Structure formats: C-alpha cells, structure tokens
Amino acid sequence: MEDHLLMTELPPPGTLLHRSGHYYQLHQPHLAVSTNPSTVLETPVPYPHNKKHCSNYGIARHLSDLRTIENVTTSTHISSLYPEILAHIFSYLCVRDKGRAAQVCVSWRDAAYHRSVWRGIEARLHLRKQAPAVFASLVRRGVKRVQILSLRRGLGDVVKGITNLESLNLSGCYNITDTGLTSAICTEYSSLTELNLSLCKQVTDNSLGRIAQYLKNLESLELGGCCNITNTGLLLIAWGLKKLKRLDLRSCWHISDAGIGHLAGMSRETAVGNLALEHLGLQDCQRVSDEALKHISVGLTCLKSTNLSFCVSITDSGLKHLAEGGSRISSLDVSFCDKIGDLALVYISQGLFNLKSLSLSACQVNDEGICKIAKTLHELETLNVGQCSRLTDKALFTIGESMGQLKCIDLYGCTKITTSGLEVIMKMPQITTLNLGLWHVR
Numbered sequence: 138m139e140d141h142l143l144m145t146e147l148p149p150p151g152t153l154l155h156r157s158g159h160y161y162q163l164h165q166p167h168l169a170v171s172t173n174p175s176t177v178l179e180t181p182v183p184y185p186h187n188k189k190h191c192s193n194y195g196i197a198r199h200l201s202d203l204r205t206i207e208n209v210t211t212s213t214h215i216s217s218l219y220p221e222i223l224a225h226i227f228s229y230l231c232v233r234d235k236g237r238a239a240q241v242c243v244s245w246r247d248a249a250y251h252r253s254v255w256r257g258i259e260a261r262l263h264l265r266k267q268a269p270a271v272f273a274s275l276v277r278r279g280v281k282r283v284q285i286l287s288l289r290r291g292l293g294d295v296v297k298g299i300t301n302l303e304s305l306n307l308s309g310c311y312n313i314t315d316t317g318l319t320s321a322i323c324t325e326y327s328s329l330t331e332l333n334l335s336l337c338k339q340v341t342d343n344s345l346g347r348i349a350q351y352l353k354n355l356e357s358l359e360l361g362g363c364c365n366i367t368n369t370g371l372l373l374i375a376w377g378l379k380k381l382k383r384l385d386l387r388s389c390w391h392i393s394d395a396g397i398g399h400l401a402g403m404s405r406e407t408a409v410g411n412l413a414l415e416h417l418g419l420q421d422c423q424r425v426s427d428e429a430l431k432h433i434s435v436g437l438t439c440l441k442s443t444n445l446s447f448c449v450s451i452t453d454s455g456l457k458h459l460a461e462g463g464s465r466i467s468s469l470d471v472s473f474c475d476k477i478g479d480l481a482l483v484y485i486s487q488g489l490f491n492l493k494s495l496s497l498s499a500c501q502v503n504d505e506g507i508c509k510i511a512k513t514l515h516e517l518e519t520l521n522v523g524q525c526s527r528l529t530d531k532a533l534f535t536i537g538e539s540m541g542q543l544k545c546i547d548l549y550g551c552t553k554i555t556t557s558g559l560e561v562i563m564k565m566p567q568i569t570t571l572n573l574g575l576w577h578v579r
C-alpha cells in the first residue's frame with residue numbers, strides 16, 4: 138500500500154506513513170491536490186497520560202493512519218499527476234487525440250505540448266497561405282518531421298520557419314519546380330537527413346545540384362517518379378552526398394549504367410561516390426543492365442537491399458556480378474525480370490548467403506532453381522515466386538524440408554501446384570503468410 142502511494146500519487150498535507158515503527162512526513166508536490174474533506178486526517182488519537190493505556194496507543198495510532206491511507210486512495214484524481222506523467226500518457230495517443238487532449242484545460246495543454254509527446258511525429262500540412270503561427274507551434278512541440286500535402290506558397294517558409302528540420306516529405310507535390318527548390322535551399326541545412334521528392338515530376342538535375350551543395354548530411358533521398366533525372370544528376374549526388382544510405386530512383390527512365398557507376402565511385406576523378414549506400418531502388422529503370430550490377434558489386438560494398446523489379450535488361454550474368462561482391466545483401470527483388478532463370482538462382486545460392494527476402498515473381502525459373510536456393514539459403518524468411526507458372530509440388534516439398542526459417546511465401550499464379558504441396562508449406566513451423574491470390578492472405 139505504501140509503495141503504491143509513493144509511486145502513483147502524493148496525499149494531502151499532513152499525511153504520515155508508518156514504516157518499521159517510525160512516522161515519516163511525505164514530500165508535497167508543487168501541483169494542487171485534492172482538498173476533499175474525506176482525505177483530511179481524522180482527529181489524532183490523544184496521547185494517554187495513564188501509563189496502563191500506553192500499550193494500546195501505538196495500535197490505535199496505526200489503525201488511524203491506515204484509515205487515512207484508505208481515504209486518500211479512494212480520492213485519487215488525474216489533476217494530482219505531475220505534468221511529466223501526463224505527458225507520458227499523452228505520448229501513446231494518436232496525433233488527432235493529442236490535439237484534443239491539449240484543448241481540455243490549461244494543465245493538459247501544457248503537458249500535451251511537452252516535446253516528449255511529439256517525439257518522432259510527422260506533421261502533415263496544407264500550405265495554402267502564410268502560417269507563421271503553425272510553424273511556431275511545431276517548433277514549440279519539438280516537431281522535426283514534416284510532410285507537405287499541398288503547396289501554394291514558397292517552400293522557403295517551411296525550411297526557414299521550422300528550425301532543426303530533420304525530415305521533409307514533398308511526395309506528390311506536382312507544382313514543385315527547380316526554381317522553388319533552389320530559392321528555398323539557399324544555405325546549408327545540417328539537420329536535414331531525409332528528403333522525399335517522389336512524383337515531383339518537374340524536378341531536374343538542377344535541383345539535385347543545389348541539394349548536393351547544401352544538404353550534405355542527407356541519409357535518405359527519394360526520387361521515385363522524377364522522370365527528368367539523368368546520369369548528370371547522379372554524378373552530382375555522388376559528388377556531394379557522401380553520407381547517403383538510402384536512394385530510390387524508381388521509374389527514373391533516363392538513368393543508365395553510367396549513372397550507377399557514378400554512385401559506385403567508378404568516376405573517382407570527379408566524384409568519390411555514395412559508398413555508404415545500404416538501399417538502392419532501381420525499380421522500372423529499364424536502361425539499367427548487367428553492367429550496372431557489376432559497378433554495384435565492386436563499389437557499393439555496404440549495400441543491404443536493392444530493388445531491380447521490372448529492369449527488363451537484367452540477365453543471369455548480372456546476378457552473377459552481384460553475387461560475387463554482394464554477400465551483405467539481405468533483400469533482393471528481381472520480379473518481372475523475364476530474362477532471369479535457373480542459372481541466376483545458382484549464382485544466388487553461391488554468393489548471397491545472407492538473404493532474408495527474395496522476390497522472383499514472374500521470372501523464368503523451374504523446380505531445379507528453387508531447390509538449389511532452398512538447400513543453401515537457410516536464413517530466408519520471405520520468398521515471392523508468384524506467377525512462376527513452371528513450379529510444381531517438387532519445389533514446395535524441398536522448401537518445406539530445407540527452409541525452416543521461412544515466414545512468408547507468395548504462390549499466386551503457380552498453376553501447377555496441388556494441395557499436397559500446399560499442405561507441406563502450411564505445416565512449416567515458422568510460416569505465417571501464404572498468398573494464393575491477389576489479396577488472399579493466411
């Protein structure tokens with residue numbers, strides 16, 4: 138009972154606690170506590186003057202204190218909590234409920250504005266007019282991650298209004314142009330580590346030059362759908378963004394093997410390269426071929442995951458290059474690369490031993506290739522072989538016998554498998570997801 142009181146609330150003035158025959162005065166908080174009459178101490182038991190009653194005094198006093206403690210615990214109110222405790226509670230709420238809690242009263246507002254409540258939260262804003270009060274409020278709450286949903290004003294208001302900005306998401310802001318970016322990024326912003334420009338289709342290499350010059354601490358850059366980016370832009374990235382760990386170039390149709398060579402440091406006389414890259418997304422970069430994978434194998438030795446899906450020029454030879462120097466890769470996606478066959482799986486089984494996720498959807502692979510990787514990639518947790526129409530139960534039997542760590546498997550469109558093979562998969566000890574259709578998940 139005593140420990141419960143000390144950790145959750147502080148009783149009213151004058152409350153004493155009994156511990157090992159001694160009485161201690163509790164420290165009083167700086168916040169107001171309940172003044173309900175039921176929490177006030179009962180009339181103290183008078184000290185006996187008659188000596189024969191002294192033995193009963195300690196028992197009576199102890200019982201009186203216990204009744205007081207019981208009265209205190211039944212009168213607990215949330216206003217008795219410290220602001221730090223309220224802030225800790227509010228930190229578990231969703232963003233909308235955090236805002237609602239701040240409107241209850243002054244004390245709740247102050248607690249809800251504590252920086253710990255908003256740690257890691259991304260603010261989503263529609264910037265249709267000048268809003269300095271919004272930026273001041275975000276700074277007060279310590280918000281450092283911002284997503285712009287729509288933009289009608291200059292981007293410079295955001296960058297200048299929110300100090301120590303760490304993440305800026307402009308995905309889908311179709312009206313972002315080189316002029317807007319260059320006017321906003323006109324000085325060095327050392328705190329900014331994440332920038333998302335996905336689907337900003339007016340962005341060109343000129344913007345990448347400004348980004349490489351002033352955002353040197355960037356660790357993540359998303360350029361998916363920026364179809365005007367060329368190999369020159371990748372050269373600028375390789376020159377200025379040496380701390381970059383994540384780069385997404387999805388559907389940047391103008392980049393080719395030469396651009397990937399810049400990233401991998403093949404042009405040391407002009408750019409060192411992005412040798413710290415851990416993730417490289419090249420989905421639907423149809424001009425990227427096996428030569429790019431050779432550059433990746435030689436230069437990007439820290440790479441852990443890469444997405445090569447829909448890169449239709451990639452062949453088995455490209456994966457041979459990747460396997461020769463990509464032992465750290467844990468996630469590989471070559472879905473819909475129709476020139477990938479069983480020989481590529483042989484190369485994968487000989488070099489990519491740390492793979493945990495492998496996607497081969499719609500590749501030209503047979504049972505022999507799947508059996509090969511099943512017997513060597515024992516740490517694999519996710520295997521996507523949807524629309525690999527040549528696979529039969531033989532492949533599933535080998536998977537069930539050898540891949541003890543497998544958790545997820547996609548078999549959508551594998552028309553030659555039967556219930557016998559599926560039963561083997563469903564009996565695997567770690568399996569949690571079995572996909573047999575577009576949206577069918579077990």
